[in-house]
Amino acid sequence: MSIRYALPVAVIEQRGISGGTIVRFARGDERWGDLGSSQAEHPEPGEVIFVDEADVVSARRWCWRQSAGSTAREDTTEILVTVEGHHAMADQDVARALADLEALLVAFAAPGTLRSAVLSARNPDLAVR
Secondary structure: OHHHHOOOEEEEEOOOOOOOOEEEEOOOOOEEEEOOOOOEEOOOOOOEEEEOOOOEEEEEOOOOEEEHHHOOOOOOOOEEEEEOOOOOOHHHHHHHHHHHHHHHHHHHOOOOOOOOOOOOOOOOOOOOO
């Protein structure tokens, strides 16, 4: 999806998420563990993060830097897939990528539940749980 549509895409494991995932600006005191690192870090204040209700960050700088805990594994049963667009025609490109992604998931992953929603400046308080 990322290459086909030239959009950032992330798959985030939901096993360790408390409550839902919130996209917001970091305060800087949230907890984050980088892929391949055992040390806890903190995001920079003001950067966009994907964070749960316990202030554990699954991705920083939009979805560019994912945490070790957000890595999907062979026994993963629930994921959050983000498709990001930050350009003038992003709404159309993201909609096409989501439709393509949903069709692929249905064809190859046989999900029990499949939900999608679009977070935007017009819809900033969207919660998918």
